[in-house]
Amino acid sequence: MEITVRPHVLLLGLTVGVALADSSVVTLALPRILADYDVAIGTLAWVLTSYNLGLALTAVPAAFVARRRPSMVFGVSIVVFSAASLACAFAPSIWVLIGARAVQGMAGAGVVCAALDLLSQATGGDAPAARVWALSGIIGAAFGPAAGGILTQLLGWQSIFLVQAPVMGIALLALRGATAVPVEEPAGRPHVAANLALLLVSGALVASSFLLVILLINGWRLQPLEAGLVVTLMPLAAIVGARTGGRITPLSARAASGAILIAGGSAALGWLPHAGARWTIAPQIAIGTGLGLALSALTERALAGRSAQAVHGGWTIAARHAGIVLGLVLLTPLFTADLERNEDDALSAGAAVVLESEIPPLQKIGVARDILVAVEKAQEDAMVPDVSDSIDHQDDNAYRELASDLQKQLNRAVTNAFSRSFLVAAALGLLALAPIFVGRRDVTV
Amino acid sequence: MRALAWSAGASALLVAVYLALGGASYAPASVADPCAPRDWSEPRGVNEVGEQIVLSALDGAACRIGVSREDIVLAFEDQDSLEAFGREHGVTEAELERLARTGLERAVTDAENAGALSPRLANLIRGVVGRIPPGLLIGLLDRVPDLVFPDS
Numbered sequence: 256m257e258i259t260v261r262p263h264v265l266l267l268g269l270t271v272g273v274a275l276a277d278s279s280v281v282t283l284a285l286p287r288i289l290a291d292y293d294v295a296i297g298t299l300a301w302v303l304t305s306y307n308l309g310l311a312l313t314a315v316p317a318a319f320v321a322r323r324r325p326s327m328v329f330g331v332s333i334v335v336f337s338a339a340s341l342a343c344a345f346a347p348s349i350w351v352l353i354g355a356r357a358v359q360g361m362a363g364a365g366v367v368c369a370a371l372d373l374l375s376q377a378t379g380g381d382a383p384a385a386r387v388w389a390l391s392g393i394i395g396a397a398f399g400p401a402a403g404g405i406l407t408q409l410l411g412w413q414s415i416f417l418v419q420a421p422v423m424g425i426a427l428l429a430l431r432g433a434t435a436v437p438v439e440e441p442a443g444r445p446h447v448a449a450n451l452a453l454l455l456v457s458g459a460l461v462a463s464s465f466l467l468v469i470l471l472i473n474g475w476r477l478q479p480l481e482a483g484l485v486v487t488l489m490p491l492a493a494i495v496g497a498r499t500g501g502r503i504t505p506l507s508a509r510a511a512s513g514a515i516l517i518a519g520g521s522a523a524l525g526w527l528p529h530a531g532a533r534w535t536i537a538p539q540i541a542i543g544t545g546l547g548l549a550l551s552a553l554t555e556r557a558l559a560g561r562s563a564q565a566v567h568g569g570w571t572i573a574a575r576h577a578g579i580v581l582g583l584v585l586l587t588p589l590f591t592a593d594l595e596r597n598e599d600d601a602l603s604a605g606a607a608v609v610l611e612s613e614i615p616p617l618q619k620i621g622v623a624r625d626i627l628v629a630v631e632k633a634q635e636d637a638m639v640p641d642v643s644d645s646i647d648h649q650d651d652n653a654y655r656e657l658a659s660d661l662q663k664q665l666n667r668a669v670t671n672a673f674s675r676s677f678l679v680a681a682a683l684g685l686l687a688l689a690p691i692f693v694g695r696r697d698v699t700v
Numbered sequence: 701m702r703a704l705a706w707s708a709g710a711s712a713l714l715v716a717v718y719l720a721l722g723g724a725s726y727a728p729a730s731v732a733d734p735c736a737p738r739d740w741s742e743p744r745g746v747n748e749v750g751e752q753i754v755l756s757a758l759d760g761a762a763c764r765i766g767v768s769r770e771d772i773v774l775a776f777e778d779q780d781s782l783e784a785f786g787r788e789h790g791v792t793e794a795e796l797e798r799l800a801r802t803g804l805e806r807a808v809t810d811a812e813n814a815g816a817l818s819p820r821l822a823n824l825i826r827g828v829v830g831r832i833p834p835g836l837l838i839g840l841l842d843r844v845p846d847l848v849f850p851d852s
Binding site: 503508509511512513515516518519520522523525526527528529534537538541545548597600601602603604606607608610619623627664667668670671 | 701703704706707708710711712714715718719721722723724726727728729730731732751755768769770771773774
């Protein structure tokens, strides 16, 4: 069925996209936020976690209210979301930022759930509304990191939130002439298997949505804009996956295919054979395609045959963002522990490289100390240093080789530090296959 | 079901290619065992002889403590690092210096056996080792050529 793209539909889709993009939009800005507030990585992770936690906890209650008064919930949520965005932009401390992000998440839940009901009116049916809603969410979630990176590089991380406020404000126009009808019938039970699979798949996607961009910027020293462009591959593949995956039947086969591709792509990121953005291309295409297939199929499955779409949409949002929180809770400590372990290994390997290098013996101690100072300075910005900046005599072959060998060791260390996290993400993707296959006999699908 | 087979095949192929290209072992190079004998390269000039001796000395001390010689180099970065290293490995600064002297003596013997030092020169260095002032072992790298060849 073709959906007529009307301004109302576009605006509602935009709000869903912005609200769901917000779960990952600050990922590329994290290094700059870290530098501005000077906090531990564990604290910084709460900038992401608080939003997703707010969204996960509020989605279902918001959906129950939205099914009775969708226009009111949508309007109030948009205003609160915009205000919280401004509070994020001007946050005087990390804790104000984290608190404002939680409020944003709660308001985002209201926006997304109410938008589903309003979309049913705007598109003329539940099924097309669900498709627009799911596609908007996929595009938003997938483009989030790239959009955030581009804004951070060009205008600073605060601009991410400053842009959101007016964009969401404009969406209030979607309420003009809206004729949402309150839903009276009971909502019924949620589709447990589909929602559980959504939770696990979303947990798996944390690695590619969050950790990959940290690897690109902090590990391989790409600028946020460059990293943003690199990770744009994933949303493009997701859109192709979501658009073309409609032909794959049954839904369980589409969802399982997506989960397998997410697992395969994540495992490949866990076993990268070299450092460098080009090695992430094939895994990103696999993960992006898998994301498009799995999220669209599981969302359709969770909503299919359910009368109160907003409530069941709320369950899918709660499941997805609970999955993101699960992923962050699982992967953040693992990743930070591996980073510390690899830092020690990298220093030892670097010292060995210096000791065994061809530069004059009497220069080695001085060079080693310069490198250590550079590493410590870069650590303050949570970055891996560019060793060549710390080594003089670059016109001498021996020094150039030393710089190159040292950089290789640092690249190996930082890339390897992400390995286990990506492999755990792959395992989560494979785990999602269990509820997908267990729930495939649901007669309502 | 064809979609399932395609996605499983594509995923397996991607992972297999990355593993075949060395994905499972892409990590920082492991450092050499300090207790295992190292080949003496043929040093050219005073500085390189001095360097080989110090590196061999570091191996000797590292072998006794049960760490790598690179760990000792990093421990000598500053006083804080040295104290942290001592606490971690239960070694006092005095013990570390004693180990460094023992290691240096072993290095001189290694160099002598490898033909890099004449017996006369080796004996001269052993004499110097006993008089090396307490301080940074790593500083020896700068000092050894002067200690060994004061007129060079």
